[in-house]
Amino acid sequence: MCMKKVKAVKRGTAAVPKQPFKSHFKRYWQLYLMMLIPIIHILVFKYVPMLGSVLAFRRYRPGMSPFGTEWVGFHYFKRFLTDSMFWRAFRNTLVLSFMNLIINFPIPIIFAIFLNEVKNARFKKLVQTVSYMPRFISTVVVIAILGELLSPSSGMVNNFLQNVFGIVPVYFMNEAKYFRWLYVFTDTWQFMGWTAIIYLAAITGINTELYEAAEMDGATRIQKVFHVTLPSILPTIMVMLILDVGRMLTLGFEKVLLMYTPANSGVSDIIDTLVYRTGLTNQNYSYATAIGLFSGLIGVILVTVSNTVSRKLTGDGIY
Amino acid sequence: MGKHKKIAKSNLIFDGLVNLVMILVLLVCLLPFIYMIAMSLSDPAAIMNNEVTFWPKRLNLSSYRQIFSYPNFFRAYGNTFFYTICGTAFSLLMMIMLGYPLSKDFLRGNNFFMKMVILTMFFSGGLIPNYLLISYLRLTGTRFALLIPFAINQFNLIILINFFKTIPVELEEAALIDGMSYWKLLWKIVVPLSKPAIATIGLYSAVFFWNDWFNSLIYLNSNQYPVMLYLRNIVNGTMMVGEAAGSADKSTIAISVKAAVIIVSTLPIICIYPFLQKYFVKGMTVGSVKG
Numbered sequence: 001m002c003m004k005k006v007k008a009v010k011r012g013t014a015a016v017p018k019q020p021f022k023s024h025f026k027r028y029w030q031l032y033l034m035m036l037i038p039i040i041h042i043l044v045f046k047y048v049p050m051l052g053s054v055l056a057f058r059r060y061r062p063g064m065s066p067f068g069t070e071w072v073g074f075h076y077f078k079r080f081l082t083d084s085m086f087w088r089a090f091r092n093t094l095v096l097s098f099m100n101l102i103i104n105f106p107i108p109i110i111f112a113i114f115l116n117e118v119k120n121a122r123f124k125k126l127v128q129t130v131s132y133m134p135r136f137i138s139t140v141v142v143i144a145i146l147g148e149l150l151s152p153s154s155g156m157v158n159n160f161l162q163n164v165f166g167i168v169p170v171y172f173m174n175e176a177k178y179f180r181w182l183y184v185f186t187d188t189w190q191f192m193g194w195t196a197i198i199y200l201a202a203i204t205g206i207n208t209e210l211y212e213a214a215e216m217d218g219a220t221r222i223q224k225v226f227h228v229t230l231p232s233i234l235p236t237i238m239v240m241l242i243l244d245v246g247r248m249l250t251l252g253f254e255k256v257l258l259m260y261t262p263a264n265s266g267v268s269d270i271i272d273t274l275v276y277r278t279g280l281t282n283q284n285y286s287y288a289t290a291i292g293l294f295s296g297l298i299g300v301i302l303v304t305v306s307n308t309v310s311r312k313l314t315g316d317g318i319y
Numbered sequence: 320m321g322k323h324k325k326i327a328k329s330n331l332i333f334d335g336l337v338n339l340v341m342i343l344v345l346l347v348c349l350l351p352f353i354y355m356i357a358m359s360l361s362d363p364a365a366i367m368n369n370e371v372t373f374w375p376k377r378l379n380l381s382s383y384r385q386i387f388s389y390p391n392f393f394r395a396y397g398n399t400f401f402y403t404i405c406g407t408a409f410s411l412l413m414m415i416m417l418g419y420p421l422s423k424d425f426l427r428g429n430n431f432f433m434k435m436v437i438l439t440m441f442f443s444g445g446l447i448p449n450y451l452l453i454s455y456l457r458l459t460g461t462r463f464a465l466l467i468p469f470a471i472n473q474f475n476l477i478i479l480i481n482f483f484k485t486i487p488v489e490l491e492e493a494a495l496i497d498g499m500s501y502w503k504l505l506w507k508i509v510v511p512l513s514k515p516a517i518a519t520i521g522l523y524s525a526v527f528f529w530n531d532w533f534n535s536l537i538y539l540n541s542n543q544y545p546v547m548l549y550l551r552n553i554v555n556g557t558m559m560v561g562e563a564a565g566s567a568d569k570s571t572i573a574i575s576v577k578a579a580v581i582i583v584s585t586l587p588i589i590c591i592y593p594f595l596q597k598y599f600v601k602g603m604t605v606g607s608v609k610g
Contacts, residue, residue, distance in 0.1 A: 035432070041467075052452060114340050
């Protein structure tokens with residue numbers, strides 16, 4: 001595979017020894033034509049909204065240009081920086097992101113290591129397949145099932161707690177103190193198996209001689225996990241950690257929106273839901289764009305910094 | 320000898336622990352579903368009395384019969400199939416037409432276009448500018464609002480490009496010498512050879528369209544709603560389950576009917592993904608490492 005790739009690249013470059021562009025285009029115009037429509041698609045649906053962010057600095061009038069009508073400078077930024085709702089959403093976003101990272105980063109690693117230790121190949125395959133399933137399920141379904149399980153009147157969890165421990169039914173979905181845990185653990189449920197794919201691939205790539213050598217030295221299987229498996233996949237873990245830190249502010253906005261109730265809004269209102277409410281529900285388009293732009297920029301900074309760190313430490317990054 | 324015994328014992332305990340954890344994972348993944356299936360197949364009165372756990376009580380199919388008799392559920396289900404099939408087809412078409420030229424390193428300007436794609440992975444316009452653009456284009460309230468804007472996903476595109484790059488050039492060169500156009504070459508030779516990658520990104524696209532509810536909520540009219548939005552509206556009470564539900568036993572009917580909607584709207588995807596597993600596992604590792 002690798003050889004072929006190298007060959008392909010060589011031939012490709014050999015074919016264009018500083019040809020003038022005109023003859024290059026004449027020869028490959030079909031390829032340029034082929035990507036014309038998709039490129040226009042990207043310009044329209046990705047770049048125009050990017051430019052549309054100028055709305056954060058301009059006043060919007062209904063029915064007029066989506067880029068706004070007149071410049072107002074940092075007016076909307078000043079407004080949200082003094083808005084307590086913004087700071088509440090900002091804090092909620094940070095807390096939820098950190099909780100999510102701390103809990104859901106290590107779990108797939110542990111799962112991958114355990115899965116790799118399963119001896120029976122068919123059982124292993126079964127667990128693997130089943131563990132991918134939740135990733136394919138809509139957030140709507142996840143939250144609907146959660147609502148049924150936790151329902152105070154008919155849910156299994158409350159029935160169990162009442163019958164076994166005599167606890168009065170709790171309306172878990174509506175209480176602020178449970179919101180973050182429910183968010184984090186539904187994420188675990190949905191993505192543990194899926195994220196483990198990358199670690200499993202890394203574990204599969206480990207040289208078996210290392211295990212054989214450890215065995216000769218009289219290592220138990222637990223010792224092999226700690227002294228062979230973990231150190232061998234450490235680079236992968238590092239890259240994944242850095243990338244996860246980079247994108248940690250991108251929370252599952254749709255899930256939060258589905259779980260949002262007036263009663264838990266004190267902890268469940270994150271920046272994305274604030275943008276949604278301000279912009280689409282209350283139609284303060286410019287104000288919402290300003291908030292969105294601000295959090296988008298923080299996201300870009302986080303990704304860029306984490307990627308640079310990843311490059312420096314491991315020589316590997318996403319771009 | 321004693322040392323060997325110790326190692327063997329430690330390994331045995333470890334083995335037991337590993338298998339125990341795996342069984343636990345299996346149960347945690349499956350039980351919520353089994354619970355929903357049991358609910359959907361049970362007699363509403365049994366649900367009311369909290370008799371149902373993981374096995375249906377007084378088995379009956381009335382909730383399934385009921386949901387398929389609701390015209391709004393039927394329409395929503397049909398809408399979902401429509402968006403999934405058309406959306407995925409259009410999405411694949413666009414990504415193949417973009418991915419193939421971008422996989423050719425010799426093509427001039429390729430670097431620029433590739434950077435143009437990658438930049439959008441780091442910064443996007445955000446919710447409001449996207450919303451205003453789609454209303455400005457007068458797509459709001461039409462099914463195109465869902466089908467067109469989300470066609471190109473950058474991560475999927477990169478998986479596809481990486482796969483195209485592994486196809487041996489000899490095959491293409493032979494066809495080009497025979498006078499085949501690039502367009503024909505793409506569809507007759509490259510696409511059939513790329514089935515694993517196309518199956519992977521096709522699955523991702525299909526899952527995206529099948530599961531969408533938020534974009535449908537903000538862009539579509541209620542008669543265009545897909546089944547996920549229908550379910551969400553039942554769950555949060557913005558919509559009654561169906562006209563047939565009498566006021567007295569509305570809540571009990573709602574539970575078994577809700578469960579039936581959950582099962583019916585989830586089953587198709589769950590039935591498909593295991594067959595594509597070997598492809599997407601490969602796609603995931605290739606795409607994420609090289610992406």
